[in-house]
Amino acid sequence: MTMQSRILSPVTDPSRRTVVRGTLGVGAAALAAPLLTACGGGPSADPKTVTFGSNGADATPKSAYAAVTSAFTKDSGLKVKTNTVDHDTFQKSISTYLQGTPDDVFTWFAGYRMQYFAKKGLARPLDDVWDTIGSGFSDAAKQLSKGEDGKYYFVPLYNYPWAVFYRKSVFKERGYEPPRTWSEFTALAKQMKKDGLSPIASGYGGGDSWSILGAFDYLNLRANGYDFHMSLMRGEVSWTDRRTSRTLDLWRELSPYYQQGAGGRSWQDAAQSLLDKKSGMAVIGLFLGQQITDEKLRADIDFFAFPEIDAAHGQDTVEAPTDGFMLSRKPKNEKGAARLLEFLGSAQAENLYMGADPSNVAVHSAADTGSYNALQKKSAELIASAKHITQFGDRDSDPGFVSTVVLPGLAQWLGHPDDGSALLKKIESQRSRFFTA
Structure with missing residues (x-):
């Protein structure tokens, strides 16, 4: 995972109260707009294109996501237009981004961080997607992917200890x-x-x-x-x-x-x-x-x-923080986004990602671990042996x-x-x- 920063900026990220009220100052919007904006929005969005907001700007995750989206395009015939923003900027601008016209699918984090935006209505439930991908994930992974309302809002890709x-x-x-x-x-x-x-x-x-x-x-x-x-x-x-x-x-x-x-x-x-x-x-x-x-x-x-x-x-x-994907509240290509999320929740997608980025561990139970290096194997064992798994402060x-x-x-x-x-x-x-x- 790219880790330039994990914390939302106090300048660009509204407090919980601000989000609850649904208000956003003009200054904050102006500051965030040039930092993280959608790349495919608008009523006339191409039905054969899915937009994807990614925080994987460093070379390794960028190439890994490219491998995954290229394979999806080959399998589905749908193009993926990727909007890549550095991890720190993505973090700082996420609230404003999601309240505007975000990309159809975007990278984010499991647990409380996912629940926070799901509860505010800034993401769409994924229960239909999970009907397709659910058999590939453990109960722990499923729990991390649910909002407080019991619905799924998250598709996990990898974790790391x-x-x-x-x-x-x-x-x-x-x-x-x-x-x-x-x-x-x-x-x-x-x-x-x-x-x-x-x-x-x-x-x-x-x-x-x-x-x-x-x-x-x-x-x-x-x-x-x-x-x-x-x-x-x-x-x-x-x-x-x-x-x-x-x-x-x-x-x-x-x-x-x-x-x-x-x-x-x-x-x-x-x-x-x-x-x-x-x-x-x-x-x-x-x-x-x-x-x-x-x-x-x-x-x-x-x-x-x-x-x-x-x-x-x-x-x-x-x-063992878990990273993955969410669906924006009003995707321009809802069907295409659902197909992309189903692919992202497959063992094939995880295998492609891990093949380019050996610094993480796949979450899907059917992912191929045969090519793992020693650190990945030991990481998977450590996570599997845990009685409790936390995300991060x-x-x-x-x-x-x-x-x-x-x-x-x-x-x-x-x-x-x-x-x-x-x-x-x-x-x-x-x-x-x-x-x-």
Whole structure:
């Protein structure tokens, strides 16, 4: 997955209240219009053309989507007109885009993020499509694809786990062993620091502050469990709860082992320091592989599940964000869009995509895993073994709350971590703005 940014901009993304009211200021519309606009709208849209809004602007996903849409055209005779926009811009402009004249089919995310727009009437249900594709997906995938009303609004394509990545050769040369528990993890980080490595690669500068949520989520999940974490994300419990304080205490314990200057570095540069053997570990997603073109280097990359903190929760939850597609509320070519979505929900489409992008794992149960590299195989096993699967901090919660309140606060705190009480009080003071009882 392309990961320039995961968080909706507070400038261009209306808050939940704004969307509920259905209002959109002229300034916001003017700002977003040139960034993400439909490429095929209008009453006279070609019935033999389906428009597709894609956030896969980087070379790897762009070529992967091209392979998929070309195969669809060959099978169906329908052309696909792709509107490709970089991931960050797509994120920032999505609300305005969907309230305008969006493309027939567009890329988006499963879970809360999908439900958010489905609930606002900005996407059309896909139950008829699922009548065709449903047998190819697990119950977990089906659940992730449903709105709060029980209808389907999403067709999944791939997912990918977050874990702790490292280079096998570094561990072998230094005599390191992958840790399973928190004490082993912090002891390893301490040893890496003594050995002259940056123990944990980190970069959350500019638009990459989303990247710190992976560590926050895992710390909270491992210390407090899946149920508490999801309740926190959904605004159901207080951020000043002692359990959240415990999460920040653990993060503060880990913070001395973060790469220096992380607040001014991109996630790509942080990942590169791991590849260059300057950092020992990185809490990151499998999309790390998109930066690798040398297969020998790819073969030297491995990962372990984020360590256990509380035995009551173990390592039973895996963060595995799921990406896929939705149907706009008023598609210009509804029949053609349905045919495209049925194709996108096929094993054939997933095989084509994974053939061009080895940094993800197919969701379809009949997808061919025979050509998976070692990282993909291990990723699939990790996800399959999970008792619970979460999406990601900004996907499991209200996007406005995360982007304007939680994330800026956590990023600032991480630069100078203290006991976190002031931060948690500040976040809690804003919770009621986004969540109602």
